């Protein structure tokens with residue numbers, strides 16, 4: 001099963017990606033977490049820590065400077081640009097490379113087409129996409145089984161979310177809106193109004209997520225029972241029910 005996480009900058013895409021990836025793994029699934037952001041931070045939200053995250057990013061950036069060799073096979077790509085995160089999640093950094101070799105499978109493909117190439121049989125692939133609407137635009141029909149659109153109760157993020165939901169609906173995958181940092185009924189109401197009738201998961205403003213971010217840890221490691229974390233764990237368990245176990 002392939003899942004992509006989209007939305008405006010700073011809405012919580014990486015937090016959602018990291019938390020559901022860990023929850024999938026805890027539910028017994030093989031998980032590949034793909035960090036497709038130009039500023040790859042998924043490692044921190046997965047719990048590998050800021051240092052290991054930086055090291056992995058440096059390997060990826062070595063492609064630009066010539067310090068990292070190119071990798072032609074997808075398996076080699078997962079090996080060279082990846083690291084094992086807690087609970088057995090495999091984290092792979094697939095951020096865009098400025099000076100890419102056209103056709104090269106480690107740098108010349110967009111993260112969206114990489115989602116397409118990676119074999120998801122027997123595993124769950126979670127793609128933490130770049131901020132904005134472009135990533136959803138570039139998604140082809142069938143590239144993702146589930147598109148999670150993260151939205152906060154702010155006019156700017158809702159503008160992106162509304163357009164992302166419209167585009168995602170056309171891509172054929174199942175669309176779920178993550179209403180993030182919801183403080184009250186009014187917050188929820190503005191999100192509902194913007195995105196219309198759709199499957200929605202409501203995540204409260206969560207102190208455990210703020211603590212995780214402050215300390216460079218995964219929210220699920222700070223408190224897996226905190227309400228905002230629990231909602232995401234429950235979502236993962238619901239989605240995992242749609243996937244074939246490894």
Ligand SMILES: Nc1ncnc2c1ncn2[C@@H]1O[C@H](COP(=O)(O)OP(=O)(O)OP(=O)(O)O)[C@@H](O)[C@H]1O
Pocket residue numbers: 007008009010011012013014015016037131180181203204205206207209210213228
């Ligand atoms: N439910 C929540 N409660 C409290 N803080 C949250 C919540 N969700 C996200 N945050 C905080 O919001 C900030 C942005 O989150 P995150 O990095 O996950 O967003 P993003 O969409 O991946 O951002 P970017 O577009 O920069 O990659 C972080 O400091 C994170 O801890």
Ligand SMILES: [Mg+2]
Pocket residue numbers: 013014015037041128
């Ligand atoms: Mg992010």
